[in-house]
Amino acid sequence: MNLKNQRRMASESLKIGKNRVWIDPERGEDVEEAITREEIRKLISEGVIKAAPKKGVSRGRARINQIKRKKGLRKGMGRRKGKKTARMPRKELWKIRIRAIRAYLKNLRDRRIIQRKIYRRLYLLAKGGIFRNVAHVEQYIDSNKLKRRR
Numbered sequence: 470m471n472l473k474n475q476r477r478m479a480s481e482s483l484k485i486g487k488n489r490v491w492i493d494p495e496r497g498e499d500v501e502e503a504i505t506r507e508e509i510r511k512l513i514s515e516g517v518i519k520a521a522p523k524k525g526v527s528r529g530r531a532r533i534n535q536i537k538r539k540k541g542l543r544k545g546m547g548r549r550k551g552k553k554t555a556r557m558p559r560k561e562l563w564k565i566r567i568r569a570i571r572a573y574l575k576n577l578r579d580r581r582i583i584q585r586k587i588y589r590r591l592y593l594l595a596k597g598g599i600f601r602n603v604a605h606v607e608q609y610i611d612s613n614k615l616k617r618r619r
Contacts, residue, residue: 470497470498470501471501472492472497472500472501474504475492475500475501475503475504475509475518476490476492478506478509479492479509479512479513479518481506482506482509482510482513483513483518483520485520489520489521489523490518490519490520490521491518491519491520491521492517492518493516493517493518496512496517499512499517500512500517500518566601566602567595567596569602569603570595570600570602570603570606571592571595573603573606573607574588574591574592574595574606575588577610581617582616582617583610583615583616583617584617587615591606591609591610591615594609
């Protein structure tokens with residue numbers, strides 16, 4: 470059963486590639502007898518000849534890897550391109566750090582743990598880059614006895 474011409478005509482009328490033409494194996498003889506484009510179109514309308522769905526590239530593996538990266542896996546040295554500062558710029562790190570420190574200082578001031586003048590001094594020290602993180606600010610306050618006496 471040679472359906473080469475029928476497949477070609479069907480692909481042209483369906484406007485798809487030859488490999489995507491699906492022919493019903495039960496009605497193979499009817500398709501073999503169809504030799505005109507009109508007969509092929511009739512078989513298409515009957516559902517004997519159909520367009521097979523497009524095949525795509527599966528994203529299953531990509532999704533699994535994405536989940537793993539969220540967990541912190543697949544991020545080793547071999548995966549990295551660029552310096553540490555290219556992956557997380559210094560300015561971004563600074564912004565994260567300074568915002569946390571300033572929020573902490575405001576919290577201490579609002580709870581009246583430190584005085585307003587001390588708050589201002591610590592704020593300026595933080596702006597100058599003295600403190601590494603919130604824990605360092607806490608340590609500085611304790612070591613210099615800057616907490617308000619009750």
